[in-house]
Amino acid sequence: MSSSIKRAKTSEIWNYFTPIPSENFIANCNICKRKLSFKTTNSNLKKHLTSNHPTIALPSSTKGHQNLQRHQEQEQQQQQDPQHSQQQALTDVSDSTESTQSSTSKTVQSKMTTFLPKRMNIGGTKNITEKLMLLFIKDFQPFSIVEDEGFKQFVHALNSGYDLPSRHSISKTLLPTMYEQCRNECLDMTKNVKSVCLTTDCWTSVNTESYIAVTAHFLNDEFQLRHILLDCSLMKTQHTSINLATEIKRVVTEWGFQEKVLLAVTDNASNIKNAITKELNWKHFGCFAHTINLIVKDALDNDIVSSLLKKVKTIVAHFKKVQTRQKS
Incomplete structure (x- = not known):
């Protein structure tokens, strides 16, 4: 048990997994909640991310590769010139003895004059990172805010031991991770739903790009009304009835709602009405506000x-x- 906890504090892979205290060397995937073993190495966990969550960028291991390469070069040099290796070893011992005496006094002075922030563990870093992501998820701040000098100083003043992730890490790793977590939570929420109602509409961005959004509305087991945005995707084709029906059917199929749609609420445009009633054979209800x-x-x-x-x-x-x- 102690070894599993130690590994969780030292490896970056544990940003995506949580050890189970009651089970030795077993961890839960934070994204899909699947149980995985890590008794020998973390390779099984990395393999799970690669196979099941390909959008997640794995943490780099360049330091380990450099250390291994340096060790291999030293072994090759010793095999080629053993006499030189022995002389070099004696020189290293002599240098280390002299440097130890001088470094002792320097260490004492540095501790008295310099304060080094304590490095945060994986749990503390993960908690702050989750709160940082709210800037982009709820407040729609740009990723570049983590590169602003004022924001860096602000974060450092709050906790000098926290290292801000780069904008590349946010967009390529952290955001896809949170998206998959949210999607899996929504899938768990809707797996026992017997019927849903849909609302859908098309809109155009300031860049003149056309989008279609589909939202599901349903009652859960506690008879509480819930809403989930199933998809908001780019519409590259014309807004004909067939194209609209094809896109809506794709979204509904991905969520397993093919046979669960009671009715769909849209505006009163003829193309979307025909897509619902003629192409998909669903009941249609015109939007009350639009009416x-x-x-x-x-x-x-x-x-x-x-x-x-x-x-x-x-x-x-x-x-x-x-x-x-x-x-x-």
Whole structure:
């Protein structure tokens, strides 16, 4: 048991696994909650990440590789020139004896004049990193904030032993890890659901890229209403009924809701209505807010209301000009 705890504190791979105290050399994957053995080495854990979570970038092991390479070079040199190796060994012993005496006094002085922050363990680092990720998940801050000098100094003042992850590590490792954790939690939440209702809509970003979002609504075992955004994906094809139906069916199939859809709520556009009713053969319910908006538009589309609106706009424009002139 002690060896398993020690390994958990020294290896970066334990950012993604948690040892089980009641079971020797058994750990839970933080992403998919699967139990894995690590009795001999961590290779089994790394293999699990590579096979089941390919989006996660494994921690590098360049230091270990460099040490191994240096050791191999020393052995080759000793085999080629044994006499030189013996002389070098005697020289190293002599140098180490002299350096030990001088380093003792330097160590005492350095402890008196310099404060070295205590290195954090894996658990403490993981806890702070999870809170750091909330900046990007909830507040939508840019990844580059971890490279801002002011933010670095702020974090160092709070905890000088914490090393900020790079923006590359955040985007390639930490964020995919949290996404898979969230997705697996949602899959566990919906595996016993017997029926769902869907809402879907298309929208265009400021970069004129078209997206489609699909959200599921259902009641859990405690009769509580839950909502899950199943997907928000880029629509590269035209918004025809067939293309919309194909994209919605892909999302529903990935979540295992093919036979569980009671109805779908969309706006009143003909393409999405046909996709739901004709292509997917689901019940369709028009969006209530969109229906009210259409009613208001139709109500305003007459001569009396148009004339009244024109007069109101003229009055408002007049008083705005008066206020501008008074201020000048």
